[in-house]
Amino acid sequence: PWPGNVRELRNAIERAVLMADGARIDASDIGLSDTAPLAARTGGAGELTGLLAGASLSLAAMERALVEEALRRTGWVQKDAAKLLGITRRKLNYMIARMGLTHPSWRRHRGAQGQDPAAPSLP
Incomplete structure (x- = not known):
């Protein structure tokens, strides 16, 4: 039991x-x-x-590894990854932003500063 x-x-x-x-x-x-x-x-x-x-990773590194693995297993469907981790989607979004994580395909379509190169620039 x-x-x-x-x-x-x-x-x-x-x-x-x-x-x-x-x-x-x-x-x-x-x-x-x-x-x-x-x-x-x-x-x-x-x-x-x-x-x-037996761990040689910091807590932050373990947390990052768990978030990355959850995102990978769910195909970056954040709702499903949050459910898998037992947290809210909002908390997952916060963690993704704090950790600077981006989907591999997002990197191809964004400029060096994380903005869409086709988006109009503001003065």
């Missing part, structure tokens, strides 16, 4: 979907394996320690 509430289960599954290597998610991907430490299976503080122990 899942040791937490439904919201925690949903978040764990969404995180596992983003981080899974293949098309299948196992119990160990969400911390339910018998070999996982008890704190990791119950969502205790040990889970965070375990996640951070």
Whole structure:
């Protein structure tokens, strides 16, 4: 059985979907394996320690990687990416702007300053 509430289960599954290597998610991907430490299976503080122990990325880099992966998996459909991440579309838009992320095809059609070259320039 899942040791937490439904919201925690949903978040764990969404995180596992983003981080899974293949098309299948196992119990160990969400911390339910018998070999996982008890704190990791119950969502205790040990889970965070375990996640951070092997990480060489900063929190900002991890956040960026998750947002980029969600956008990639959803074909840059921001509504779907926000749902996958468990945040609002508005929050995702804020994060995209803050991180300076742009869709690869947007880069081809915009000038060096991020503006459409065909758009009229203002004095």
